Amino acid sequence: MTAGTESLVGRRLVVENLKSLAVYLLFLQAFASGSAQKEPYGVELGDFEGQTGLGVTGKVYAVDEKNLYIKDFTYDGKEDAFFWVGTDENPSAEGIIVKYPEGANNTEEPRKLPALNNVSFLLRLPQSTTIRSIKSLAVWNPEKTESLGSVVIPKDVSVPVPKVLPEFSRLAHDLRSGNVTILDARTFLIPDLHYDGKGPDAYFMVGNGSKPHGKGTKVPNELGDLNVLRAYRGQTIAIQLPENLTVYNIDWLVMWCIQYKHNFGYVTIPKDLNVPPALGQNKIGVLSRLILSLPRSSLWIAKSCVLSPRAINNKLSENVRHQ
Ligand SMILES: *[C@@H]1O[C@H](CO)[C@@H](O)[C@H](O)[C@H]1NC(C)=O
Numbered sequence: 165m166t167a168g169t170e171s172l173v174g175r176r177l178v179v180e181n182l183k184s185l186a187v188y189l190l191f192l193q194a195f196a197s198g199s200a201q202k203e204p205y206g207v208e209l210g211d212f213e214g215q216t217g218l219g220v221t222g223k224v225y226a227v228d229e230k231n232l233y234i235k236d237f238t239y240d241g242k243e244d245a246f247f248w249v250g251t252d253e254n255p256s257a258e259g260i261i262v263k264y265p266e267g268a269n270n271t272e273e274p275r276k277l278p279a280l281n282n283v284s285f286l287l288r289l290p291q292s293t294t295i296r297s298i299k300s301l302a303v304w305n306p307e308k309t310e311s312l313g314s315v316v317i318p319k320d321v322s323v324p325v326p327k328v329l330p331e332f333s334r335l336a337h338d339l340r341s342g343n344v345t346i347l348d349a350r351t352f353l354i355p356d357l358h359y360d361g362k363g364p365d366a367y368f369m370v371g372n373g374s375k376p377h378g379k380g381t382k383v384p385n386e387l388g389d390l391n392v393l394r395a396y397r398g399q400t401i402a403i404q405l406p407e408n409l410t411v412y413n414i415d416w417l418v419m420w421c422i423q424y425k426h427n428f429g430y431v432t433i434p435k436d437l438n439v440p441p442a443l444g445q446n447k448i449g450v451l452s453r454l455i456l457s458l459p460r461s462s463l464w465i466a467k468s469c470v471l472s473p474r475a476i477n478n479k480l481s482e483n484v485r486h487q
C-alpha cells in the first residue's frame with residue numbers, strides 16, 4: 165500500500181462508509197431473522213420476461229445486498245444492449261449500466277453484451293445501488309430506449325445477510341477476538357484477533373458435535389495456506405472453508421493445537437442460518453487486501469464486529485476497478 169494522498173482520501177472514505185455501515189448492519193439484522201432459505205444461488209427473484217423473439221432468457225437470484233446471480237442466461241448479442249438497473253418496475257432511460265463481465269476494466273467504456281448461450285454468472289450492482297434500491301433489472305438498448313427482457317425485483321424480497329456470532333471463547337494462549345461474522349456460506353470474518361502464536365501445532369478447524377475435537381477439518385488461514393498459525397495482534401482477518409464444506413454442515417469453528425489436543429477458543433455455529441450463498445462474491449485474496457488497507461481508526465468498528473458487507477463490497481468494486 166502506498167501512502168499517497170489518493171490512498172488517504174480512500175481511507176477517509178472507507179471510515180465514512182464504515183460509520184454508516186454500523187447502522188446499516190443493525191438494520192439488516194432486524195430483517196434477518198425468520199425465513200430459513202438455504203438456496204444454492206440465493207433468493208429467486210424471477211425469470212427474464214420480454215417480447216418473444218428477442219430471446220433473452222434466464223433466472224435471477226439475489227445473492228446478497230450487492231450481488232445478483234444470473235442463471236442459465238441466453239441472449240443472441242445482436243443489439244447494442246447492456247444490463248441495466250432502474251428504480252422503476254418498467255425499465256426506462258432512468259437507469260444505470262451494470263458491467264458485464266464482472267471485473268471489467270472500469271476505465272473503459274462499458275462493453276455491449278456479447279452473445280451468451282446458457283451461461284451463469286454473478287452481477288455486482290454498480291455504485292451505491294443495492295437490491296433494495298432498485299426495482300428492475302433489464303437487458304436494455306439505450307439507443308432505442310428499449311428493453312429486450314427484464315425482471316421486476318419484488319418489494320418484500322428477503323435478501324440473505326451475513327450473520328454476527330459471539331466472539332471466540334477465551335480458553336488459552338491469549339486468544340480473543342471481536343464478534344465473528346459469517347459473511348457467506350463459506351467465509352468467516354474475524355475482527356480484532358489476538359493470539360500469542362505459541363501453540364506449536366495450531367490451526368483453525370471446523371467440525372461436528374457439541375464440543376471441538378481434533379477430528380475436524382483444517383481451515384486455511386487468511387493467506388489461504390495451511391501453515392501453523394502465527395501470532396495475531398488485533399488484525400481483522402477473513403478465512404474460507406474448503407470447497408467441500410459450508411457453515412450449514414459444521415457445528416463449531418475452533419483454534420486448536422493438534423499435537424496437544426488443546427482448545428484455545430471457539431465459536432458455535434447456529435443451526436438456523438440464512439446467509440448468502442458462497443458464489444465467489446467474497447474473494448479471500450481481495451478481502452485480505454481490503455482488510456489490510458483499513459485504517460487503524462476504523463478498528464473500533466471491527467471490534468464491535470460491524471464491518472459491513474456494504475463496506476466490503478464498495479471496496480471490492482474499487483479493487484476490481486484497479487485490477
Ligand atoms: C483498462 O483499459 C484501459 C483503456 O482501454 C487500458 O489502457 C488499461 O491498460 C486497462 N487496464 C487493465 C488493467 O486492463
Ligand SMILES: *[C@@H]1O[C@H](CO)[C@@H](O)[C@H](O)[C@H]1NC(C)=O
Pocket residue numbers: 236282284
Ligand atoms: C443450460 O445449462 C443447464 C446447466 O447449467 C442445463 O441444466 C440446461 O439443460 C441447459 N439448458 C439448455 C437450453 O441448454
Ligand SMILES: *[C@@H]1O[C@H](CO)[C@@H](O)[C@H](O)[C@H]1NC(C)=O
Pocket residue numbers: 328329330331343468469470
Ligand atoms: C456480539 O456478541 C455478543 C454475544 O457474545 C452479543 O451479545 C452482541 O450483541 C454481539 N454484537 C453484535 C454487534 O451483534
Ligand SMILES: *[C@@H]1O[C@H](CO)[C@@H](O)[C@H](O)[C@H]1NC(C)=O
Pocket residue numbers: 370371372380381409413414
Ligand atoms: C458434519 O456432518 C455432516 C453430515 O451430518 C457432514 O456432511 C459434514 O461433512 C461434517 N462436517 C465435518 C467438518 O466433518
Ligand SMILES: *[C@@H]1O[C@H](CO)[C@@H](O)[C@H](O)[C@H]1NC(C)=O
Pocket residue numbers: 381382406407408409
Ligand atoms: C474437505 O476437504 C479437505 C481438503 O480440501 C479434506 O482434508 C477434508 O477431509 C474434507 N472434509 C470433509 C468433511 O469432507
